[in-house]
Amino acid sequence: MILQAEHITKAYGEKQVLGDITLHLNEGELVCLLGVSGVGKTTLFNVLSGLTLPDSGKILLNDRDITGKSGELSYMLQKDLLLEHKTVLDNVALPLILSGKKKADARQHAAQYFERFGLSGTEKKYPSQLSGGMRQRAALLRTYMCGNQVALLDEPFSALDTLTRSSIQEWYLSIMEEIKLSTIFITHDIDEAILLSDRIYIMGGSPAVIVSEFAIEEERPRNHDFVLTDSFIRYKREIRALLS
Ligand SMILES: Nc1ncnc2c1ncn2[C@@H]1O[C@H](COP(=O)(O)OP(=O)(O)OP(=O)(O)O)[C@@H](O)[C@H]1O
Ligand SMILES: [Mg+2]
Known part of the structure; x- marks a missing residue:
């Protein structure tokens, strides 16, 4: 386990945004954080990256406490x-x-x-x-x-049109095969999450918690053909049921 977040909570004023969030990232893994707009995904990244202090809980990088320390993780902001x-x-x-x-x-x-x-x-x-x-x-x-050993990417492809997005996803899958960077990737696109991830955390509720964790066991290297398979559709159906 390269990164662990344990029992993270965060409120802005009266509004409790993050409930009690515990998650982890294994070395070389690509994990997607999937949740509807406004659920608190960026807030969680701001806490993981040390830009924002959590109200409680801690973050460990290789078992070292990095809570509230910035510069330890590579962070690509939503914009x-x-x-x-x-x-x-x-x-x-x-x-x-x-x-x-x-x-x-x-x-x-x-x-x-x-x-x-x-x-x-x-x-x-x-x-x-x-x-x-x-x-x-x-x-x-x-x-x-x-x-850094860990990257946090906040919706890196969400502003792109569908075709550009498909091609950048294919490119991203191939570059990840080379660099094998341990990554948490935020998206609200179910297809993107299934295509790219080793595991998916589904974030939901208010305050937000991890409502479920999902392993995508499709072998790598992957490409867009995966999107057309029965197993992809099965994953999608299960995840949609969890999100609703
Ligand atoms: N600095 C802040 N001060 C007050 N409230 C905030 C602040 N940052 C976020 N919030 C509130 O916290 C909640 C979660 O916001 P956040 O940006 O984390 O959501 P998100 O899941 O990343 O959404 P999106 O998918 O639209 O990017 C929202 O209700 C937002 O208004
Ligand atoms: Mg966001």
Whole structure:
């Protein structure tokens, strides 16, 4: 177990957002956190990443208490927040610069990943010149450059149109085969959760709790053909029943 969150609760004023949330992430695993809009998914990520303190509970990374400590996990926010006045390369290299690397070294290191992330030729462009899918890949690469053992990705593909989204999901499945980064991934798209996950936590209720945990036992490597199989439909039917 690489990451554990134990008995996390969080209220904003009178509103209890997170009930009593316990979850974990195993090494190399991709876990989706699935729940309707407003349930508290981003709030949970803000707590896991140390941006927000929980009211109670603790977070352990490799059994070390990291509750309230930021910078321990790589966190891609719900809005990609690429800096518009910086080039794509400088955006991606930013975490390395913030961690103390010299600018030239940071750029050189970051540039090595552009091809794998489908970003060749965008190094000197500005974010506004990229398509939505490219922006998200750049934001993912920047998150990866943070270099932590665990990544938290908050709805990284939700703003994309269906076709772009399918192709970025396929790409993501293949890059995950290479980098095997332990990841928690927020989505409210059931298909996306089934396609990508090793396990799914379903979050629901107010205050929010984990209402159920679901293993997707389909072998990897996976691609979009999985979506068309009987087993995919069976998973989907079961998960829809749990969400309703
Ligand atoms: N900083 C804050 N101050 C007060 N209330 C907040 C704050 N952040 C979130 N909330 C409230 O907490 C609840 C959960 O919000 P959160 O953003 O975590 O939901 P979510 O599951 O990520 O939703 P979405 O799928 O739309 O992104 C909402 O009712 C929201 O209004
Ligand atoms: Mg959110």
